[in-house]
Amino acid sequence: MSAVLRVADLRVSIGRREIVQGLSFAVEPETTLGIVGESGSGKSMTVLAATGLLDAPGARVSGSSVLTTGSDGGRSLELVGARSSALRRVHGDKVGFVFQDPTTSLNPLLTLERQITESLEAHRSLTRRAAAGRALELLEAVGLPEPEQRLQAYPHQLSGGQRQRVMIAIALACDPVLLVADEPTTALDVTTQAQIIELVRTLQRERGTAVVWISHDLGVIGQVADDVLVLQQGAPVEHRGVVELMDEPRHPYTRELLAARPRLGMSGPPPVDAEGDVLLSVRDLDVRFTVASAAGRRTVHAVDGVSFDVRRGRTLGIVGESGSGKSTIANVLTGLVRPAGGSAELAGEDVLNRASNDLRRRIAMVFQDPFSSLDPRMRVGDSIAEPLRVHQLPSDRRPRGERVAELLELVDLPAAFAQRYPHELSGGQRQRVSIARALALEPELVVLDESTASLDVSIQARVLDLLRRLQAELSLTFVFIAHDLAIVQQMSHDVLVMQRGRTVEHAPAVEIFANPQQEYTRRLLAAIPPDRPRAALQDS
Amino acid sequence: MSLAPRQLLVFLGRRLLYSAVVLLGVLVLVFALVQVVPGDPIRLALGTRYTEEAYQALLTASGLDRPLLEQFVSYLGHALTGDLGVSFRSGEPVSVLLMRRLPATLSLAVVGLVIASVISIPAGVWSALHEGRASDAIIRVTSQFGVSVPDFWMGMLLILLFSTTFGLLPSSGYVAFSDDPGEWARRVVLPGLTVGLVAGAIMTRYVRGAVLEVASMSYVRTARSKGLPNGVVVRRHIMRNALVPVLTIAGIQFASILGGVIVVEVVFAWPGLGRLVYESVAARDYSMIQGSVLLIAAMFLLVNLLVDVLYAVVDPRIRLS
Structure with a gap:
C-alpha cells in the first residue's frame, strides 16, 4: 500500500535559522505516526509545512510532501509549493486538523452547526439542509451528549472536552484520508485526555483514517501511535515502531522523554515524620460564587464542606478535574477568595480574617501559567525582590541583591538571571523564578496550583525534582494542586480527591494508590497513560 | 444566526x-x-x-x-x-430651541458616521490583511494624517477645493431635509465629509488593530484548515469577530459628533447643538x-x-x- 503522506527532506527556515532540518517520514493508511519533542523542537511547524497550512511570515519551505488519495494509490499531489487554490481543495476535505486549545480554536460567534457545515458546503456542495443532517451525524459520532440541542449551541456553552469533540467532528466532516492532531489533549484534564484518545482511535478504526499525532508527552504517544518520530531542535533523533522505541530507546534524548512522562510508581516525595504538628487546619470550607449573566443570577457551589489538615513538612496533594473546586481552595488560603463558611487556621491563627500582613508572608503561592504570572516589564530580580521590599526584608540590612542571588541559586538558576526580563526565559525557567519569588519570604506553607501543568513533561519532571529537593532541604509544607494523579503521587504524602466541590476521598498517598476506595479515584487512576505502549499490550 | x-x-x-x-x-x-x-x-x-x-x-x-x-x-x-x-x-422654551437644532446635528452625525464607516472598514481591513506591505504603509500614514489634522483646517481645505475652486457645492448653511432633500444633501456633504474624514481616520486605526488581532486567533487557523475560500474566512470569521471592538469606537465617534463639533459648525455656519451650547455659555x-x-x-x-x-x-x- 502506498503512503497517504510521504515527506522527503523537508526543511523550514525563517530568516537564517533552519527550524526544521531535513525530515523524511511516511504516514501509512489506517496507522498513526506520533511526532514527539519539547516545545520549540519544530514538531508543529513540520506538520503544518508538510500539509501546506504553514502561515508564518517569512518562512521558507523546501523538500517534498506528497499526499496520495484514493485506496489504489490513485491521485498524488505535491503539497510543498502548491498553489493556494489547490491547497484549499485539500484542506478540510482530504486532510482534517485538530488543534491544541479547544477554547480558542472554535469561532465564538458561530453555532456548532455552522462551524461543521461550512466545510461540507465548501467541499461537498451539499445543501444547507443536507449539511445540517450530516452535522448531526458527526456530533453523534464524536459522542457529544444531546447532539440535536447542541447543533444551535455556541462554543462557550461547552466544556473543554466537548469543544475538542466538536473540533474532531469538524476535522472529520468530509472523511479525510489524513487527520492532523496537534497536541489535541494537552490543554485537557487527564480523564478528558483519555476519552479523546479513545474517541480518535475508534473513529480511526471505523474510517481507516491515517493520523499524525503531535505531543510533547511520550506517554500519550505510546497510547496512540504505531510509529514514532522523535524531534530535537528540528532534527530527527529517532524514528521507529512505538514498541521498540519505548522498550529499547537508543538515543539519550528519547530516554529522557521516556523518564519524564508522568506515570504511576515513580519515586514519591521525601520521607517525613508522620507525627509532625498540624500546620494548616481547614474545617467545613464552603465557597459560593454568584454568576451574573444576561439571563439573571445563579449561585455556584464551588467548595462544599471540605475539611483537611496538613502537618508541618508534608505535602497534601489535592486532585480533581476542572471545576472540582481545587483552585478555589488555593485562592481561599491565599486570601483571594472569601468563603461563605468554615474555618482555616495556620498554626492556630485564623487565615480567613487575617488582620496583618504577617499571614501573607507565611503563605506563598505559585500559579499555573509562567507566562502571565510574572510582570513582563520587571526584571526577574525585581520580581523576586518585590515581596522582600514590601515586607522590608531582610531585616539584617544585607543588600537585597544578595538575597535575590541566593534565591536564584536555590532554584538552580544563575545569579545573573536577576538582570533578565521574563521574555528572555523559557517556560521552565520562569516557573523557577516564580518558585524563587514564593520562597523569598521564607513562607511556612507554599500553595502550588497546577504549577507544572503548562510545562512540557520533560521540564515538568525537572521542576518536580526541584520542589522535592527544596522540601527536603528547607522542610517546606506544600499544598500541591493538580489534575493528574501521576504527578500528585510523585509529590504528596497525603491526597485529597475532589469532585464538584466535595471531598471524594482523603487518605495517606500510599493507601490511595494501593487501594482506592472510590469509583471516581479509580477513574482518575485509569486515565493515566500506562507504562507500556498500547501496541505492546495488544500483541501479548 | x-x-x-x-x-x-x-x-x-x-x-x-x-x-x-x-x-x-x-x-x-x-x-x-x-x-x-x-x-x-x-x-x-x-x-x-x-x-x-x-x-x-x-x-x-x-x-x-x-x-x-x-x-x-x-x-x-x-x-x-x-x-x-x-x-x-430669548424667552422661548428651551425644548423648542433644542428641537430646532436637533435635525441639523443628527444630519451631520449620521452622514459623518456613514462616511467614516465607508472609509474605515475597507481601509482598515485591507491594511491589516496586507500588514507590512506598501498599501498598509500608505493607509497607515494617511490615517495618521487624518487623525493629526485639525478638523477646521480640513473643513477649510474642502471648502477651498469644492466651493471656491470648482464651485460644485455650497460652502455653508443648512437646509432642512423636509424642505428640500436635494439641497439638504448638497449642503451636508462638506461638513459631513469633514467630520467623517476625521472620525474615519481614527476608526481605520481601530479596525486595523481589531482585524490584526482576530486574524492571529486560533479559530481563524481552524477556518483556513477547513479549506474555505479566503473571502469567506475574512468575512465570516475575521470581520464578524473584529466588529465588536469597532462598534465601541463607532459609537463613541457618533456620540461625540452628536454632542457637538463646535468648530466645524462654526466653519460651515451649521446650526447644530455645539454652537447652541457655545452661545448659551457665552x-x-x-x-x-x-x-x-x-x-x-x-x-x-x-x-x-x-x-x-x-x-x-x-x-x-x-x-x-
Missing part, C-alpha cells in the same frame, strides 16, 4: 434600567449646576440689561426664589415631561445650558444602549452565557 428573543429582551430591560439611573444622576448634576455657580445666576444672565423689575421677573419665572427641594422636584417633574424651562436669553443662559447638557447626555446614553444591543446581537457570549 439564531436570536434568543427572551434573553435579548431581558438584556435590553437591564440596560434600559441602567440608563435610567445614569440619566437621573445627570439630572441631579444639571440641577446642581445653577446652584453651584459662583454669584447670582440671574444677575449674571441679565448683565447690562439689569433692572430691579427685570431681576424679579426672571427670578419668579425661573423659580429660583423657591426652596431647594421644591425647586428640584419641580425641575425633575418638568424635565421628565419634556419641559426644560425657558431660555433666559450668554450665561443657564436654563439653556442645563437643557443642552441633558439632551447631549441622553443622546450619549441612547447611543451606548444601541451599541450594547448590537453587541448582544453579534456576540452570543453577551446574549446568552
Whole structure:
C-alpha cells in the first residue's frame, strides 16, 4: 500500500535559522505516526509545512510532501509549493486538523452547526439542509451528549472536552484520508485526555483514517501511535515502531522523554515524620460564587464542606478535574477568595480574617501559567525582590541583591538571571523564578496550583525534582494542586480527591494508590497513560 | 444566526434600567449646576440689561426664589415631561430651541458616521490583511494624517477645493431635509465629509488593530484548515469577530459628533447643538445650558444602549452565557 503522506527532506527556515532540518517520514493508511519533542523542537511547524497550512511570515519551505488519495494509490499531489487554490481543495476535505486549545480554536460567534457545515458546503456542495443532517451525524459520532440541542449551541456553552469533540467532528466532516492532531489533549484534564484518545482511535478504526499525532508527552504517544518520530531542535533523533522505541530507546534524548512522562510508581516525595504538628487546619470550607449573566443570577457551589489538615513538612496533594473546586481552595488560603463558611487556621491563627500582613508572608503561592504570572516589564530580580521590599526584608540590612542571588541559586538558576526580563526565559525557567519569588519570604506553607501543568513533561519532571529537593532541604509544607494523579503521587504524602466541590476521598498517598476506595479515584487512576505502549499490550 | 428573543429582551430591560439611573444622576448634576455657580445666576444672565423689575421677573419665572427641594422636584417633574424651562436669553422654551437644532446635528452625525464607516472598514481591513506591505504603509500614514489634522483646517481645505475652486457645492448653511432633500444633501456633504474624514481616520486605526488581532486567533487557523475560500474566512470569521471592538469606537465617534463639533459648525455656519451650547455659555443662559447638557447626555446614553444591543446581537457570549 502506498503512503497517504510521504515527506522527503523537508526543511523550514525563517530568516537564517533552519527550524526544521531535513525530515523524511511516511504516514501509512489506517496507522498513526506520533511526532514527539519539547516545545520549540519544530514538531508543529513540520506538520503544518508538510500539509501546506504553514502561515508564518517569512518562512521558507523546501523538500517534498506528497499526499496520495484514493485506496489504489490513485491521485498524488505535491503539497510543498502548491498553489493556494489547490491547497484549499485539500484542506478540510482530504486532510482534517485538530488543534491544541479547544477554547480558542472554535469561532465564538458561530453555532456548532455552522462551524461543521461550512466545510461540507465548501467541499461537498451539499445543501444547507443536507449539511445540517450530516452535522448531526458527526456530533453523534464524536459522542457529544444531546447532539440535536447542541447543533444551535455556541462554543462557550461547552466544556473543554466537548469543544475538542466538536473540533474532531469538524476535522472529520468530509472523511479525510489524513487527520492532523496537534497536541489535541494537552490543554485537557487527564480523564478528558483519555476519552479523546479513545474517541480518535475508534473513529480511526471505523474510517481507516491515517493520523499524525503531535505531543510533547511520550506517554500519550505510546497510547496512540504505531510509529514514532522523535524531534530535537528540528532534527530527527529517532524514528521507529512505538514498541521498540519505548522498550529499547537508543538515543539519550528519547530516554529522557521516556523518564519524564508522568506515570504511576515513580519515586514519591521525601520521607517525613508522620507525627509532625498540624500546620494548616481547614474545617467545613464552603465557597459560593454568584454568576451574573444576561439571563439573571445563579449561585455556584464551588467548595462544599471540605475539611483537611496538613502537618508541618508534608505535602497534601489535592486532585480533581476542572471545576472540582481545587483552585478555589488555593485562592481561599491565599486570601483571594472569601468563603461563605468554615474555618482555616495556620498554626492556630485564623487565615480567613487575617488582620496583618504577617499571614501573607507565611503563605506563598505559585500559579499555573509562567507566562502571565510574572510582570513582563520587571526584571526577574525585581520580581523576586518585590515581596522582600514590601515586607522590608531582610531585616539584617544585607543588600537585597544578595538575597535575590541566593534565591536564584536555590532554584538552580544563575545569579545573573536577576538582570533578565521574563521574555528572555523559557517556560521552565520562569516557573523557577516564580518558585524563587514564593520562597523569598521564607513562607511556612507554599500553595502550588497546577504549577507544572503548562510545562512540557520533560521540564515538568525537572521542576518536580526541584520542589522535592527544596522540601527536603528547607522542610517546606506544600499544598500541591493538580489534575493528574501521576504527578500528585510523585509529590504528596497525603491526597485529597475532589469532585464538584466535595471531598471524594482523603487518605495517606500510599493507601490511595494501593487501594482506592472510590469509583471516581479509580477513574482518575485509569486515565493515566500506562507504562507500556498500547501496541505492546495488544500483541501479548 | 439564531436570536434568543427572551434573553435579548431581558438584556435590553437591564440596560434600559441602567440608563435610567445614569440619566437621573445627570439630572441631579444639571440641577446642581445653577446652584453651584459662583454669584447670582440671574444677575449674571441679565448683565447690562439689569433692572430691579427685570431681576424679579426672571427670578419668579425661573423659580429660583423657591426652596431647594421644591425647586428640584419641580425641575425633575418638568424635565421628565419634556419641559426644560425657558431660555433666559430669548424667552422661548428651551425644548423648542433644542428641537430646532436637533435635525441639523443628527444630519451631520449620521452622514459623518456613514462616511467614516465607508472609509474605515475597507481601509482598515485591507491594511491589516496586507500588514507590512506598501498599501498598509500608505493607509497607515494617511490615517495618521487624518487623525493629526485639525478638523477646521480640513473643513477649510474642502471648502477651498469644492466651493471656491470648482464651485460644485455650497460652502455653508443648512437646509432642512423636509424642505428640500436635494439641497439638504448638497449642503451636508462638506461638513459631513469633514467630520467623517476625521472620525474615519481614527476608526481605520481601530479596525486595523481589531482585524490584526482576530486574524492571529486560533479559530481563524481552524477556518483556513477547513479549506474555505479566503473571502469567506475574512468575512465570516475575521470581520464578524473584529466588529465588536469597532462598534465601541463607532459609537463613541457618533456620540461625540452628536454632542457637538463646535468648530466645524462654526466653519460651515451649521446650526447644530455645539454652537447652541457655545452661545448659551457665552450668554450665561443657564436654563439653556442645563437643557443642552441633558439632551447631549441622553443622546450619549441612547447611543451606548444601541451599541450594547448590537453587541448582544453579534456576540452570543453577551446574549446568552
